Amino acid sequence: MDNFIFLFNEKEAKYKQVYQQIKVLITQGTLTPNDSLPSIRKLAETLQVSRNTTLTAYEQLVAEGYIRGEGRKGYFVNALEQVFLQEQEQPIMSQPKSNTTSLLFDFRAGAVDQQHFPMKTWRQMSNQVLQEPSCYQYGEMFGDPLLKEQLVQYLLQARGVSTNIENIVIGSSTQQMLLYLGFLLKDHFPSILLEDPGYNGAREAFQLHHFSIEAMPVLETGAQLDVLTHCQSRLVYVTPSHHFPYGVSMNIQQRQALIQWAQQVDGFILEDDYDGEFRYSQQPFPALASIDPSRVIYLGTFSKSFLPGVRLSYMVLPNALVQPFKERFAQFEQNASSLHQRTMAQFMAQGEWTRHIKRMRMTYKQKMQHLVQELQRQFGQQVTILGEQSGLYVLVKILSPLSEQQLIQRAASYGVKVYPTSPFFLHETAEQPMLQLGFSKLTMEEINLGVERLKEAWQP
Amino acid sequence: MDNFIFLFNEKEAKYKQVYQQIKVLITQGTLTPNDSLPSIRKLAETLQVSRNTTLTAYEQLVAEGYIRGEGRKGYFVNALEQVFLQEQEQPIMSQPKSNTTSLLFDFRAGAVDQQHFPMKTWRQMSNQVLQEPSCYQYGEMFGDPLLKEQLVQYLLQARGVSTNIENIVIGSSTQQMLLYLGFLLKDHFPSILLEDPGYNGAREAFQLHHFSIEAMPVLETGAQLDVLTHCQSRLVYVTPSHHFPYGVSMNIQQRQALIQWAQQVDGFILEDDYDGEFRYSQQPFPALASIDPSRVIYLGTFSKSFLPGVRLSYMVLPNALVQPFKERFAQFEQNASSLHQRTMAQFMAQGEWTRHIKRMRMTYKQKMQHLVQELQRQFGQQVTILGEQSGLYVLVKILSPLSEQQLIQRAASYGVKVYPTSPFFLHETAEQPMLQLGFSKLTMEEINLGVERLKEAWQP
Numbered sequence: 010m011d012n013f014i015f016l017f018n019e020k021e022a023k024y025k026q027v028y029q030q031i032k033v034l035i036t037q038g039t040l041t042p043n044d045s046l047p048s049i050r051k052l053a054e055t056l057q058v059s060r061n062t063t064l065t066a067y068e069q070l071v072a073e074g075y076i077r078g079e080g081r082k083g084y085f086v087n088a089l090e091q092v093f094l095q096e097q098e099q100p101i102m103s104q105p106k107s108n109t110t111s112l113l114f115d116f117r118a119g120a121v122d123q124q125h126f127p128m129k130t131w132r133q134m135s136n137q138v139l140q141e142p143s144c145y146q147y148g149e150m151f152g153d154p155l156l157k158e159q160l161v162q163y164l165l166q167a168r169g170v171s172t173n174i175e176n177i178v179i180g181s182s183t184q185q186m187l188l189y190l191g192f193l194l195k196d197h198f199p200s201i202l203l204e205d206p207g208y209n210g211a212r213e214a215f216q217l218h219h220f221s222i223e224a225m226p227v228l229e230t231g232a233q234l235d236v237l238t239h240c241q242s243r244l245v246y247v248t249p250s251h252h253f254p255y256g257v258s259m260n261i262q263q264r265q266a267l268i269q270w271a272q273q274v275d276g277f278i279l280e281d282d283y284d285g286e287f288r289y290s291q292q293p294f295p296a297l298a299s300i301d302p303s304r305v306i307y308l309g310t311f312s313k314s315f316l317p318g319v320r321l322s323y324m325v326l327p328n329a330l331v332q333p334f335k336e337r338f339a340q341f342e343q344n345a346s347s348l349h350q351r352t353m354a355q356f357m358a359q360g361e362w363t364r365h366i367k368r369m370r371m372t373y374k375q376k377m378q379h380l381v382q383e384l385q386r387q388f389g390q391q392v393t394i395l396g397e398q399s400g401l402y403v404l405v406k407i408l409s410p411l412s413e414q415q416l417i418q419r420a421a422s423y424g425v426k427v428y429p430t431s432p433f434f435l436h437e438t439a440e441q442p443m444l445q446l447g448f449s450k451l452t453m454e455e456i457n458l459g460v461e462r463l464k465e466a467w468q469p
Numbered sequence: 470m471d472n473f474i475f476l477f478n479e480k481e482a483k484y485k486q487v488y489q490q491i492k493v494l495i496t497q498g499t500l501t502p503n504d505s506l507p508s509i510r511k512l513a514e515t516l517q518v519s520r521n522t523t524l525t526a527y528e529q530l531v532a533e534g535y536i537r538g539e540g541r542k543g544y545f546v547n548a549l550e551q552v553f554l555q556e557q558e559q560p561i562m563s564q565p566k567s568n569t570t571s572l573l574f575d576f577r578a579g580a581v582d583q584q585h586f587p588m589k590t591w592r593q594m595s596n597q598v599l600q601e602p603s604c605y606q607y608g609e610m611f612g613d614p615l616l617k618e619q620l621v622q623y624l625l626q627a628r629g630v631s632t633n634i635e636n637i638v639i640g641s642s643t644q645q646m647l648l649y650l651g652f653l654l655k656d657h658f659p660s661i662l663l664e665d666p667g668y669n670g671a672r673e674a675f676q677l678h679h680f681s682i683e684a685m686p687v688l689e690t691g692a693q694l695d696v697l698t699h700c701q702s703r704l705v706y707v708t709p710s711h712h713f714p715y716g717v718s719m720n721i722q723q724r725q726a727l728i729q730w731a732q733q734v735d736g737f738i739l740e741d742d743y744d745g746e747f748r749y750s751q752q753p754f755p756a757l758a759s760i761d762p763s764r765v766i767y768l769g770t771f772s773k774s775f776l777p778g779v780r781l782s783y784m785v786l787p788n789a790l791v792q793p794f795k796e797r798f799a800q801f802e803q804n805a806s807s808l809h810q811r812t813m814a815q816f817m818a819q820g821e822w823t824r825h826i827k828r829m830r831m832t833y834k835q836k837m838q839h840l841v842q843e844l845q846r847q848f849g850q851q852v853t854i855l856g857e858q859s860g861l862y863v864l865v866k867i868l869s870p871l872s873e874q875q876l877i878q879r880a881a882s883y884g885v886k887v888y889p890t891s892p893f894f895l896h897e898t899a900e901q902p903m904l905q906l907g908f909s910k911l912t913m914e915e916i917n918l919g920v921e922r923l924k925e926a927w928q929p
Contacts, residue, residue: 120606132596139588145910146580147777181641181780181804188648192677213800217652317607318807320641340673344641346806347778450605 023058027066035075035086042088046076049454061458065424068113080124080452113424114459118402118447119317125372126316130361131352138351148347151335152179152323156350159357160309160323167366168285169299170307172325178334181320181344183281183308184214190279190306191218193330193337194244198276202245204232206433208253211246211281220244224435229395231257234266243276249297250285254404254433254445256396258294267297271304277327279306284313286366288399289374303327311353313401314366319349373401376448376456383460384446395443402447404430406439409467413442416467423466425459483518487526495535495546502548506536509914521918525884528573540584573884574919578862578907579777585832586776590821591812598811608807611795612639612783616810619817620769620783627826628745629755630767632785638794641780641804643741643768644670650739650766651678653790653797654704658736662705664692666893668713671706671741680704684895689855691717694726703736709757710745714864714893714905716856718754727757731764737787738765744773746826748859749834763787771813773861774826779809833861836908836916843920855903862907864890866899869927873902876927883926885919 017026034040046052049067053060067084070076076084138144157177164170180186195218203212205224215222223240225247226233232252237245247267249259259267271278280297288294298307307325315321322345326334356362381397384405395404405427407416413429420427428445431438448456477486494500506512509527513520527544530536536544598604617637624630640646655678663672665684675682683700685707686693692712697705707727709719719727731738740757748754758767767785775781782805786794816822841857844865855864865887867876873889880887888905891898908916 117606123602123605126605128599132599135595136592139592142583142910144778145583145586145776146577147772181645182802184801185641185645185804210800210802217797312607316605316808317802318604320802320804320806337677340670341644342642342670342777344645344780344804346780346809348776349806349808450602 017056017058023056024062024065024069027052027056027058027063028069031066031070032075040086042086044086045082046084046086048083061461064454064458065113069111111424112421112426114451114455114462115426116402116428116446116448116459117426117450118428118445119312120447120450121313121316121401122369122372122376122449124452125368127356127361127365131356134355135348135352138348138355141351144348144351148343148345148350150338150341150343152177152343152345153347153350153354155354155358157323159354159362163357163362164296164307164309164325167293168282168307168309169295170302170325171299172302176302176326176328176331178324178326179343179345179350180322180324182312183283183310183322184210185344186308186322186324187211187214187279188217189338189341190324190334191215191220193334194277195220198242198244200242200244202236202240202242203435204247204252205435205437206254206430206439207246207435208248208281208283209432211279212435215246222435224437226437227252227255227257229255229257232259232263234263234270237266237270243271243274244279245271245276246279246281247297248281248283250282250294251288251396251399253281253283254396254402254430256398256400256404258288258399259297264297264300268301268304272301276304277306277330278304279308281308283308283310284400285309286314287370287373287401289370289377290398293399298325303329306330314369315353319346319353321345321349321353373449376451376453377403379453380446380448380456380460383456387460387464393441401449402445404443405446406441406443407467409442410469411442411467413444416442416444419466420463423462425462425466427463477516483516484522484525484529487512487516487518487523488529491526491530492535500546502546504546505542506544506546508543521921524914524918525573572881572886574911574915574922575886576862576888576906576908576919577886577910578888578905579772580907580910581773581776581861582829582832582836582909584912585828587816587821587825591816594815595808595812598808598815601811604808604811608803608805608810610798610801610803612637612803612805613807613810613814615814615818617783619814619822623817623822624756624767624769624785627753628742628767628769629759630762630785631759632762636762636786636788636791638784638786639803639805639810640782640784642772643743643770643782644674645804646768646782646784647671647674647739648677649798649801650784650794651675651680653794654737655680658702658704660702660704662696662700662702663895664707664712665895665897666714666890666899667706667895668708668741668743669892671739672895675706682895684897686897687712687715687717689715689717692719692723694723694730697726697730703731703734704739705731705736706739706741707757708741708743710742710754711748711856711859713741713743714856714862714890716858716860716864718748718859719757724757724760728761728764732761736764737790739768740765741768743768743770744860745769746774747830747833747861749830749837750858753859758785763789766790774829775813779806779813781805781809781813833909836911836913837863839913840906840908840916840920843917847920847924853901861909862905864903865906866901866903867927869902870929871902871927873904876902876904879926880923883922885922885926887923 017023049060049063052063071078076086078084157174160177200221201215202223202225204227223242225236267278282296285293298305310322377397381394384392391408393406397403413431417427430443430445477483509520509523512523531538536546538544617634620637660681661675662683662685664687683702685696742756745753758765770782841854844852851868853866857863873891877887890903890905
């Protein structure tokens, strides 16, 4: 089907009418499974509406399962049984309970690109793994040996960390591992130094354990390490490769200063390397754990680099902590799925992991550049962008009389979700409203349109 | 191929020679993929060796991937690429490092039956789920809404527990949930009452939080609830449907007494219903949480009823704890795989779950009966069997001059792994050595042969 023509009424939003009409064509059988739909641009031209209108209609149809997007190929009609199945499970649009604008562009940082996900390979390997007898019993307590083997190789090659299988512990998330570690550390370390601003999820984990918390101020230019000379703590939690949220990396002098401090106070550094894979301007910096593994608890995750839903994370313990940790948790079962662990081990062993990271680095680099460009084009001097060298989000400082909260609400009323940074601050505060925009799961076109809408939303 | 004939030498164990010969036939291509092998019985007759010998050889070939067992149909040759793939990953027999007897019969309780696992359905559903956009971002913090919806229905229908989506929290394991709960409970409840003997994994979780621990003695006939009248605790952890490890169920009087106590002291009962699905003699008893949900934290898991490797557990919080828990963990990500959660939701929604439980109850009932029968046949009055009414293991009390440890070692030297019960005891001790024998992943024939070997191993 190349195009549609129909008349609009004045009562309802145009995108709703487009949505309704196409839905009727599908349910009546005029459009049949796998029929292709006109492109967003083409349909907009024919109907003489904005591309925003046709995109919104398509997005709604996708959300409800009537049609699917297949990247550059365009949009296609789904088989109807699928639709009804999905509708039963999750009614999305029927009986709207509030009249809020439905969410169209979600600049969420905690998501990954679906289009480039190696679906076929991952499925094949998962399916294969289900035949292994080891899947039918409890997995190894501290993680699957095959996955640990792969991680040993990967960490050496990609992050410069030289370690052994025995030092690696697999967990379901960084937070879960921090909570477990807390039981071990808090007897000897009553307080901990945290970056400010910093990752609030880690802060919460330490607070649950009643660590007393000291702040290490971080500016847009980097961490202020002079606090090390007069703090009480002998434990510090940092994100040296890609500071959360500012995105700065510690230089080698700072890294060495941190390590020396840990050696002097006989303490430990918790290095959270949550997205060290994605650095766009240079090679990723080697991890702190590559300088002195005896002073660093290294934390890594597959949530950004692969899929948050698999809930796979890992840590590398310094030798001194391996036995104490394993003794403390000798009666505890593994938290991460052994099916996913096994599949990931296969995926890495066959070189798919390296390919995936390379591919995603390219994809995300392009998206990042595009987002930065669009923000600059639409907002010019009104915005300052931070952290565009690496990672899956940028920070956007906005010159505006509106508060962070107001900016978020205005955006939401235009169907765009952007995220606050204020929860990351402990004592420090940003002098201007600053928002977090993730881009990983958005298409180029969605980035365009999302930023366009932000421009409208934030107009004085 | 119907049968083989070859000559044995005197140097090596016969099973090794059988193993070697068949391996050669496969690698040389005499036997080709999907060729069927003679049955264990038939080959034993032809070669004039015991069935133990042929079974052992086949088991080894299965372990190394050369052949596969297909239940009653018998054994078949695998394609060779598969074998080499598996060999690379996990060399099982090449270069034996020690001369210990390889483990042949593992009476492990923490495993499930592989043969009846609904592999095809689960795969299909997992594959489908991977297409949902929600898989590419962090899952809902306290669990997938679709899975919680299914659990609400299931808990009402199968366990008599009436609850709401809001009260359910999904986690990766019972231990992980107990650890998280501990952060919430320990401020108000400095001590906890635990069954003795009881599940050591739970005890460890409470010990990590430095709860002071009081013991509720449990005899083979049931829990001694009179401790409730004079204990300090206002918190108790119990396994009322199937006491761990004795296997007794609390009767309705005991259940009501517990609930009344919790009401009087304004406390909570942690009800661990780890395998309530598998009761063979009557209908499963309704859960404690069905009597007074305001006093019970109900804990359930898919580890026994489905697959330990998926790491899916759940709890039902009393209304009074819902908000406090969710506030305390507002910044914490979900621990269980969202792919597995989604797949399980589908699996339940389509009725597969109920079918699976019914099928497994039948299967396990047969295996349980068979194990009990074989133990009685081989050992007669020498053993007392506990807990054969439900669950995936029995306890075996043995009249023997040997200690628990010695019995385990003797069994191991005959290639049989059985498990101690002493770690479950806090103050109480068993007056006779008592071992835990799980049967879920063993075939009928393996149960036969395993018990036969135990008989040999434990001969005076």
